[in-house]
Structure formats: C-alpha cells, structure tokens
Amino acid sequence: MTDQIVAFTYLSIVASVAGLATILVRSPVHSALSLVVVVFHVAGMFVLLGNGFLAAVQVIVYAGAIVVLFLFTMMLLDLRRHETERTVHRRQIWLAIPIAVLLFAEVAWIAISKPETSENLKGAFPPQTIDELGGSAQALATVMFTDYLLPFEVASVLLLAAAIGAMVLARNPDEESLASPPDMIEDAAGTDESSEQSERELSETPATHG
Amino acid sequence: MSIPLNAYLLVGAILFSLGTLGVLMRRSVLIVFISIELMLQGVNLTFAAYGAFLEDMAGSMFVVISLTVAAAEAAVGLAILVALGRRVTEFYVDRLDTLRW
C-alpha cells in the first residue's frame, strides 16, 4: 500500500509544480513542455486509479498530438522576437490572482469535504468485473459501443468538422486555386502562353483568307 | 484503493485553478491556450477519479469525449492562430481587440 502512497505523492507534487511552471514560464515552448510533464503525471494517476487504457490514450492524444500541434504552430508563428515583452497583464493580474485563489478554495473545499461515494450510487463496473472483462480497455469498449454509441458518433462528427474547419481556416487565401496547378506558375508563364496563342491566331488568319 | 478520492479531487482542483490563473493573467495567446489544456487536465482527473471510485465506466467515457473536444478545440484554435499570423505579428490577447468595433 505504501508504494501507492509514495507514487501518488510523487505524481501529485510533480504535476502541481509542472502545472505552476506551465503558467509561469516566459516562453510558450517551455510552457508546452511543462504541460507534457503534467500530462504524463496525470496519466500516472490514471494508472493508480486502475485505468491503464485511459493513461495510454492520455499520453498518445495529449502528449503525442495536441502538444505537438502546439509546438508546430509556435514554429510556424516565429515567436522569438517578442520575448522581451511583458508576459502578464499588469492590471488584470491583481484581479486574476484573488479570483483564482477563491476558485481554488471553493473547489478544494468541495474536494475535501466528504464527496458522495455511497454504495447506492455505484455503477456496474467494480474492479473485479473489469478484470473479468480483460482490462479497462475492454470495459470501456463495452459501454462505448452500447450505451454511449450516439455520443461516440457525435464525437467523431465533431472531429471531422474540426479537421475540415482547421484546414479551411489555416489555408492561405492568396493561394485560392490549389485545384488548378497552372495558376501556381508565375505570371510570366501565363503571358507566354497567351502571346503564343495570339501568335497562332495571327498566323492562322491569313490562311483562312487565302 | 488506498489513496482517498479526496486526494485525487484536490490535485484536480489544483490543476484547474492553476489553469484558470494562467488563462486570466498571461498575455500570450499560446499560453492562454495551454492553460486551457491544463484546466482540462484537472477536469479529466476529477472525472477519472470519480469514475474509478463509483465503479462506473461513465467517468472514462467522459474523459474520452473531453479528449476529443480538446483535440478539436486545439486544432481549430491553432488554425485560427495560423490565419491570424498572416495579419498580425504579435500574439497578445490584450492587443487583439478589433472585434469590439
């Protein structure tokens, strides 16, 4: 049992410190990397909770996809120039800190004062059932494709919409017609073509008369 | 389950509040974004903890859905940033107030 306590203590302290680092560091890149630390340690807590599948998904999606997306964007935007600028709101911070502290106090109060876990609220998946099914992935699958089929489908539609939306938004409006490759060639090529055409016409006109 | 539920909820509360603080005080759009992800981490942890202690898969299901939403949000939000990058050079929330008009 003690190893669990040790593990939890480690995970919670590192996650909190890394969270603090995420919002305090100057560079967005460092901030994103701190978020990766938070993500890994929260995933560790998922393991402690007996939900290995969720931990894996958390690492793959957050650390593997979302944070990488952030880093790519930062690379695209080239943020180095403004590193000397102030990083926090001068006035807003004096409002933000009390509000955040108050919020923490309230939520922590709820967290500490006895949460509802009475027997009659319990669901159909005690640890032994999950073990019988073969693990948390199988247990999640049994509900995801039965009771939560519709939300699952809706989530997939949401992802599709987000993917299309991201492409539309990020596309360069100056390069409107990716579909027609000839336009990608410089203007010079176009004028060449048209002059060629007019030359051809000129040469053909006398022929028809003759 | 030697660790009490309260401990997990407390960590979730810490992460959520830190995220809120980051959203409210940082000027960089990107860090505001990252702070939102931090808030989501806190929420996810709370969901997962409750799911485990109530012995219900709904908690895990919520985490999966929330991950999906986070991914979608990050994709669209960062796409907006990329589009924005064509027009402005500074990504500070307090400078981007054109929509007021």
Place this chain on the structure above:
Amino acid sequence: MTDFPWLIPLFPLVAFAINGAFGPRYLKKATGYIGSASILGAFAATVALWIGGVHSDTPDFTLYRWVSSGSFNIDIGFVLDPLTVVMLLVVTGVSFLVHVYSIGYMAHDESFARFFTWLPLFVFAMIMLVLSNNFLSLYVFWELVGVCSYLLIGFWHQRKSAADAAVKAFLVNRIGDFGFAIGIILIFWNFGSLNYSDVFGSVSDHSTDLMLLIALLLFIGAVGKSAQFPLHIWLPDAMEGPTPVSALIHAATMVTAGVYMVARMRPIFEVSNEALLVVGGIGAFTALFAASIGLAQTDIKRVLAYSTVSQLGLMFLALGAGAYTVAIFHLATHAFFKALLFLGSGSVIHAMQNQQEMSEYGGLWRRMKWTYFTFLLGGLALSGVFPLAGFWSKDELLASAFFKGVADDGSWAFTVFWIMGLLASLLTAVYTFRMIILTFHGKPRNAELHSHSHESPISMVAPLVVLAVGAVALGGAVGFPPEHGFIHDYLYKVPGVYHFAGAGEITAVISLAIISTAVAAFGIVTAYAVYSRRQPSPEAVAAVSPRLYALLYRKYYVDEIVNYGIVGVTKGIGLILWAIDAKIVDGIVNLIGWTVRATSSLTRRVQTGQVQNYLFLIAAGAVVSVGAFVIFR
C-alpha cells in the same frame, strides 16, 4: 371540378415573382412573354372553371386558414359562383390582350421588365379581389389593386406629372377606402364575422338603418375605386401612365372593382331603398356629368377617361335599379370596347410620337387602317349602335332604370335617372364621334407628325382585332334575347338575383330599344354635322355660351375646388400640426434620444474588447455560483 381555382391567381403571382426577381438583369424582353403566358394560363384556368361548372349553392372554397384568433377566423378562401366566373373571364381575358399589346407598345422602354413585373401583380390583385370570400381579404386586395395602380400610373416617374398623378390616384382612392374600411369594421362589429356567407345570411337580423349606413360606407369605397362623382378626379389624371395601363385600369382591373363590389354586396344594398337610390343617383349624375365634360376635352385619352367615368356611372345606375346582371353585362361589354378604344388610342399615340392632343391629329385613317376600323367599331359599340355589344347592354341598362322608375314602389326618381342616362348616351355618341372624326378624318393638322405616322406592329394590332370581334359580337352572343341571353341565365344561378321588373313587357322593351338607338343615331349625326361638315362649326357651338364651354373644358372646376378648398385647408392644418411636431414632439423625442445616447456612452465602456476581461467575468461568475453551491447545498 372546383379544386383547381387556386391556379388562377397563382399564374400571375408566379410571373410577378419571376419577372421581379430575374427580369431586369436576366430576362429583359422575355418578361413580356412570361407575363402574357401567365395571364393566358389564368384565363385558361378560368375557362376550365367555367366549363367545369360552379356550385352556386356551395360557392365557398377554402384554401387555408389565414387568421385564427379565438372565435375570429379568416380563411383565404374563394367564392366560386357565376358572378366570379364572369368577372374572372373579363379580367383575365382583357388583361391577356393588354399584356400582348404591351409587348409591342413598351418595346422601346428601358424599364420593360419593371412594367411586366407590376402588370401581372395588378392582375393578380384583381383576381384575388374577385375571388375573395370574406371582407378582410377583399379589403387587402382592394388595397393591393390601389398600390399597383399607383406603381403603374407613376410608371414614368421621371415625369413630375406622372408621379403627381400616381399620388393623386392613391390619395383619392384612400378617401374611398377609408369609408370602405369603416364599413367593414361596422360589419365585423355587428355581425362578428367577415365571411360573405355569414354576413349575407344574417342581414335580416339587423336594423335597416344600420344596413343603410354600412351600404353607404361600402359605396364610398366603390365611388373611390370606380371613379364616381366626386371622387372621379383621379381617373383622368391616371392617363399619365402608359396607355396599356390605362386600358387595364379602365377595362379590366381597377374601376370594375367598385361595380363588382356593389354587385357582390347585393344583399346589403337591397335592404334599404335609400341605398339603392343613392347608388343609382350618383351613377346617373356621374354618367351625365362626365359625358358632358368629355365633349370639351382635347386630349384623346382624357375623352376616353371621362367616357369611362360616364359608363361606370351607367353601371351604378343599373345597380341602383337592382339590375345586377345588366350591370355586370355592361361591365363585360364595356371592358371589351373600352379596352379596344384605349389600345386603339395607344396605337395612334404610338404612331404620332406620344402626341395626345387631338388638335394635332386628323386624316389618320389612310395611314392606319387596322387601327381605324377597330377604333370605329369600338366607338360604334360605345355609342350603343345596333347590333354591337354596347347596344345590348346599354339598352338593357336604361330599360332597367326606366322600369324601376315606373314601378309602383316609390322610386319615381329613377325616371329622372333614366332621362339623365339617355342624355348621357346622347352625349356619349357625340363625343365619341367627335373624337373619331378629329382623329381619323379631315385634313392632317400636323403634316410632319402625319407623314411619320405608321401602322403599329402585329403584337399591337392583333389584340385590337380580337377586342374588336368582342366589341362587335359579345353583346349579341351572350345578351340576346334581352334579359334572357346566355349571360343572364348564367348569372341567375346566383341565389337572390332576379329579373328586373318589367323585363317581360316586350313592346316596352322594343320601344325603349328604339328610343336609345334613335338617341345614339342623333348623337352621331350631330357630331358629323358639327365636326365634319362644320355646319354649324364647333367654334360657333362653343360661342353660343362661352361660359358653359369653359365650364365643361375646365371639368366643372372640380379640380380647382378640391385644390383651393380641401387641399388648401388641409395644408393649413398640416402647417400648424407640423409646427407642433417640429417643436414639441421632436423636442421630446430628441431628449429621449440624447438620454439614451448619454447612458450608452457610459455603459459601452464595459465592452473593452479585451478577451481576458470577459474571461475574468466568466471566472467571477463561476466563483459566485460554485460559492453558492458550497454554502447552500
């Protein structure tokens, strides 16, 4: 067979929508064909309705419920009885020909598509007016007809006179519509329903005085729309619109609305003899009054305009005499020959480069033979010469007034009205042939215009020919024998319509016919003597009494009286009210506006545009609500 009548108004409405949406930019000239085709479709649907037969006992056809408020229900519904069918045949038939004619007449106008947007809408409004089975939709489409007339009279709005005429038509109609609206409100107040069938069914439950009041108020509406004295002043000015519009207004779509309305409201008017007396009296007076003005006008379209006013007066005379079939019969024949005359005059004007003064015409008949012959036939029909259409209807019309006068029910005044009607038809014959002689005969008075004149294109001549056939044959075809012709038998299917008194006395009928024919012939001979042989010359006739001539020429100074009397007083009152409005009302409004602006310039500072300020508010809201949860759970 009565489940398709909604097609009739749908055709022009669709044409209006298409031409209005795509006309100016894409369709251009094609709008003319779309418009004409739509009216032809409506006409075909009407013919199908006619052949299919209508059920007089259950005429209501409900399309859908329009207003449903407690016990107050208004349906968009049609009343399908022979009266409707006859009106629809006239409206759609004549309108179709006018549309075809307009393709030629308006060919060079740059707003061609706009013209063919309003024209089908006009016809649509009129069709719906005729089809309505309740007072509310009658009123709505009554107004829509007014709006369309405004748009079309003012079609050439670049010309100030046209814009003024449109406003005048609209305002004068408003006066009539005001009475009409009050009448409808009274009906709803007393009957609790606006459906024809409910109202007409319970007329006998209410006092005669009330019914008289309602009838007179409704009649004010008819006076405005059908241009009866003293609200006739808009109609001659409406000549500022394009000639096809004049033809449409005069023959098919607008002025007939009043006649139709009175005929439709038959059960209300019949309750009191006084109401019928007023209708007949106004009609007879207007007929004589307008015909006398027509004698002295020099503008070809104005002559026709006063002629229309006069003929409508005769129709009201027949309505007053209780001869509804005759009034509708005359309406139908009049629609044909008046449309013919207007389109003919349009053809002349077209040829004479928009010159409308008859003093510039003369000797045109060699140059425009088709126009001349059709116009002559129209003129003969208008004068009531046997056996053209006008003879049958006008003769019957005067006979109905005569018999009403000699009947023993105290309406001796109708004998006077009959004499006035006879005089009116005498004058009708005179001014009609004065117009024909001045326009087509004699020497050309403006050689240059004359040398450029030419026959109009086929799309203009063809409707003239069709209308001429109608003007010649329609009366005899549907109105012979008198009072027992096809149209009479058809209209008698409407419950409550009866033959007017004395219709069976064959000797009396024939002698009355001879009298009216003699009167018409005398009028024509007079016109020939004065304007063609010049014995005595027109100048000599005018010199007999210069005052009378001036009186006629200036249209009895009605316009002047209205201008200086009513309009002047109204302007004075308006000036005072304007001062009150500008100083006091506007001051209050400005104060309110200033207060709002001052307040909002303070509160708008809340909106900083800073996302994080908003986020802060969100977070604060979360703190408050979570706090409430913590404290109060």
